[in-house]
Amino acid sequence: MKNGAFAHIFTVLFAVFMLAPIGVVVAVSFTAEGFLEFPPSTLSLRWYWAILDNPDFIDAFIVSLKLGFVSALLATVLTVPAGLAIGRGRFRGRDALQALFLSPLTVPTVVLGISFLRFLSLFGMNGTFIGLAVCHAVIIIPFVLRLVLASVTGMDPSIEKASVSLGASPWTVFRRVTLPAITPGVVGGFVLAFITSFDELTVSIFIVNPSTTTLPVRLFSHIAQTTDPLVASVSTVAILFTVVVMLIVDRLYGLDRLLIGEGKR
Amino acid sequence: MNPFLLSAPALALFGVMLVVPLIMTFILSFHSFGFYTGIEFTFGLHNYIDVLTDDYFYEIFGRTFAIALAVTVICVIIGTPMAFFLQRMRAWTRSIMVLIVLGPLLVSVVVRTLGWMILLGNNGVINSALMDMGLLTSPFRMMYTSGGIVVALAHVMVPFMVLAVWAALQRQDPATIAAAESLGARRSTIFRRVVLPQAMPGILSGSLIVFSLSASSFATPSLIGGRRVKVVATTVYDEFLNTLNWPLGAAIAIILLVAVLVIMVTWNRVVERQFAGVFQ
Amino acid sequence: MAYLELDHLSKAFGPFQAVADFSLDVARGEFVSLLGPSGCGKTTTLQMIAGFEEPTSGTIRLNGRDLSGVAARDRGLGIVFQTYALFPHMTVAENVGFGLDMRKVRGKERKRRIAAALELVHLSHLAGRHPRQLSGGQRQRVALARALVIEPELLLLDEPLSNLDAKLREEMQLELRRIQQEAGVTTLLVTHDQNEAMALSDRIAVMHAGTLVQEAAPFEAYERPTTAFASAFLGKSNAIHGRYEGPEFVTKDGVRLAAPAPAADGAGAAGDVMLALRPERILFVEEADAVVSGKVVERVFLGDQWLFKVATPVGELLVTRRNGGHAEPEPGATVHLAWAADHLRVLAPEAAA
Incomplete structure (x- = not known):
């Protein structure tokens, strides 16, 4: 079936709805005035230069980058073996294990946030980068697991048997057969985990201190006080960063596949 | 290799x-709090009793779930057709x-909410435009209202709905449409009796995701609702980081967690019973 | 006038000619197969009859009615899809009843016809099940019942047995033939499986590269293929290339063979020709009676028969022999082969074959 006129109009309106809030942030960031105006009467890069005078935002951006990288790496390294076990085996407790690793998706993030706060503060770890990274790893493991699982279950199990029959050792099988077969899922999982960590607010806001404040937390605190063109320009930089990552992912893996979490169709 | 050995590192992380x-949060919710003494390691149900006997908290919980329900309904209404059209493009x-539908998922919720603040404010883009066109004489208040929260949250959540429905549509055998056509069905009949019922599991699972995420959302209600329009997540935040009454905050959070879990389990039960034998 | 007439049908997808000037007549009640390899245009032809594809040129007439411009839903044809295309959210009875709903058949009459259709395919006991709970063969029957219950003017079967395993496929062939005859419905089957086409149909239309190659009853098509393609596609066949020198056939290696006279107007009147010979028509004989002698190159045991590959002066020949329960020549043994000259078919050689 083809789409009719109603479908075309609906699609355009939907696209406007999806893009409007993002577009408007980008638009107002180019104002020359000291307040938010839309559309900007005169265009300037004034508020982009202003970012350089606010090292808070730059520091937060760097923290978020480091945090995203470290927590995504940690999550991926821990999840790949678990994903292989869950994706392949039929063993007692398999469903329970999978449910446990996916559970951070079900628990409200605010509950996770206060629980991490309570836990870390008892050990004096609150506000540390390592504490933040470990908590982020817990939240993003479900995203990695879903993509790794999709790759593992989409993999022909006999290719491993085939390589064993050709004389490969278990480590060789993993390195030369299994890992290449699930690489798309692992890479996709890493990227999705990185972005999720990079954007995370609700957990972070409970467990950061001034030196480990992430970009979303910094933006949130700023916006809660005042909305000025500075947050718009910082947001635009963040959007640009996301768009670049997104286009790379879409080219490599397919955005829909990444987000649906299905390896094979 | 033993599956539990392979999962051991991740299992250890999740355990700790x-x-x-x-x-610990659960235990915390039974402690008490003194303004001068801080957390007291007593053990009792008083926090829960405080929450469940105070109209103030009923209002907050009521508002939270009403907002989540409204967001879910809107997402079904606009997300489902979008998934259908996507499938046929x-x-x-x-x-x-x-990219347009799913891309925003990758943009921070804070940034997207900022966009809605610029759109919805009294001097915002929408009000200015409507007043310039002469459709409004004074601004229509959308910031600091539940309605504003619903609109912005719908924007945040609708990609999940589109994804869920679209995934269900992709599992459909396109030949079922041809079969219905060959049996004499018109387009509207095919949609109503063949395509929509097969998409139903996707709509239902998408609704559950949207509802539970909306009910526990923090950033959007906090920024759009401000201090006046509070939801559960923002109340918990205030108890923890402003009032510093952690035990009470923990109790509210536990109630939210239990409510969300109960709704999820019930929903899944109902769906499973409804579709027993149809979609395994 | 024929019941179903395909009149100079053509279908082009851009530069690709899927179906080229295809004509076929089907009589009322007849079971005809469109047989050919994948990509030969048989499925496109079915899609055009069903109304899912518009012919580039040519017409389709059913019972005297021109179908051009008639929407698929108004054609009233019963179609069994390759994937069965059962509605997963409906029970077996609801699936079968769908077409009746579209025809506003209600109440008792609806119930009666569903029951009769399920009775016909022997599935009455599963009426309340959902498709996911059925086996492949059962789904196939539901699909048939759903197509037949609307009493279609024409039944179209699109590779209906290709998703079944070999044993079930054979059972379903017999079943399908019985159901088609009981229902008395004119049927067009699209398949790439020559055994299926031969077992089921009254007539076979062999297609190749979008054109009709041969149209005949199964026995006729097998016994008297008119082209090299048809002879190779329907069963196994040996090809002996050569030319006529006067009344005698001489292979390209210079061996003289007794062969039927070439048809005056057809192949072999002049130039290169090909003799087609079925492997089961070649006999092992005493040296004195041999047409050719050769050496067994390979031998394969197939249970009910043996398959030999024999190197002879006229080329490598495939020979099949019924398994009579005694020892057969081993590879390397010299064997003497003979056949009746009238089992040779004289065909024009085809580059593609």
Whole structure:
């Protein structure tokens, strides 16, 4: 079936709805005035230069980058073996294990946030980068697991048997057969985990201190006080960063596949 | 290799960093709090009694679930057709539309909410435009209202709905449409009796995701609702970081967690019973 | 006038000619197969009859009615799809009843016809099940019942047995033939499986590269293929290339063979020709009676028969022999072969074959 006129109009309106809030942030960031105006009467890069005078935002951006990288790496390294076990085996407790690793998706993030706060503060770890990274790893493991699982279950199990029959050792099988077969899922999982960590607010806001404040937390605190063109320009930089990552992912893996979490169709 | 050995590192992380903290929060919710003494290691149900006997908290919980319900309904109404249209698009239009629909998921919720603040404010884009056109004489208040929260949250959540429905549509055998056509069905009949019922599991699972995420959302209600329009998540935040009454905050959070879990389990039960034998 | 007439049908997808000037007549009640390899245009032809594809040129007439411009839903044809295309959210009875709903058949009459259709395919006991709970063969029957219950003017079967395993496929062939005859419905089957086409149909239309190659009853098509393609596609066949020198056939290696006279107007009147010979028509004989002698190159045991590959002066020949329960020549043994000259078919050689 083809789409009719109603479908075309609906699609355009939907696209406007999806893009409007993002577009408007980008638009107002180019104002020359000291307040938010839309559309900007005169265009300037004034508020982009202003970012350089606010090292808070730059520091937060760097923290978020480091945090995203470290927590995504940690999550991926821990999840790949678990994903292989869950994706392949039929063993007692398999469903329970999978449910446990996916559970951070079900628990409200605010509950996770206060629980991490309570836990870390008892050990004096609150506000540390390592504490933040470990908590982020817990939240993003479900995203990695879903993509790794999709790759593992989409993999022909006999290719491993085939390589064993050709004389490969278990480590060789993993390195030369299994890992290449699930690489798309692992890479996709890493990227999705990185972005999720990079954007995370609700957990972070409970467990950061001034030196480990992430970009979303910094933006949130700023916006809660005042909305000025500075947050718009910082947001635009963040959007640009996301768009670049997104286009790379879409080219490599397919955005829909990444987000649906299905390896094979 | 033993599956539990392979899962051991992740299992250890979850044990220490998820299970223990959640249990500690649960225990925390039974402690009490003194303004001068801080957390007192007593043990009792008083926090729960405080929450369940105070109209103030009923209002907050009521508002939270009403907002979540409204967001879910809106997402069904606009997300489901979008998924259908997406399914029928030609490859290149579809890939562009996928970027537009799903791309925002990758943009921070804070940034997206900032966009809605600029759109919805009294001097915001929408009010200015409507007043310039002469459709409004004074601004229509959308910031600091539940309605504003619903609109912005719908924007945040609708991609999940589109994804869920679209995934269900992709599992459909396109030949079922041809079969219905060959049996004499018109387009509207095919949609109503063949396509929609097969998409139903996707709509239902998408609704559950949207509802539970909306009910526990923090950033959007906090920024759009401000201090006046509070929801559960923002109340918990205030108890923890402003009032510093952690035990009360923990109790509210536990109630939210239990409510969300109960709704999820019930919903899944109902769906499973409804579709027993149809979609395994 | 024929019941179903395909009149000079053509279908082009851009530069690709899927179906080229295809004509076929089907009589009322007849079971005809469109047989050919994948990509030969048989499925496109079915899609055009069903109304899912518009012919580039040519017409389709059913019972005297021109179908051009008639929407698929108004054609009233019963179609069994390759994937069965059962509605997963409906029970077996609801699936079968769908077409009746579209025809506003209600109440008792609806119930009666569903029951009769399920009775016909022997599935009455599963009426309340959902498709996911059925086996492949059962789904196939539901699909048939759903197509037949609307009493279609024409039944179209699109590779209906290709998703079944070999044993079930054979059972379903017999079943399908019985159901088609009981229902008395004119049927067009699209398949790439020559055994299926031969077992089921009254007539076979062999297609190749979008054109009709041969149209005949199964026995006729097998016994008297008119082209090299048809002879190779329907069963196994040996090809002996050569030319006529006067009344005698001489292979390209210079061996003289007794062969039927070439048809005056057809192949072999002049130039290169090909003799087609079925492997089961070649006999092992005493040296004195041999047409050719050769050496067994390979031998394969197939249970009910043996398959030999024999190197002879006229080329490598495939020979099949019924398994009579005694020892057969081993590879390397010299064997003497003979056949009746009238089992040779004289065909024009085809580059593609």
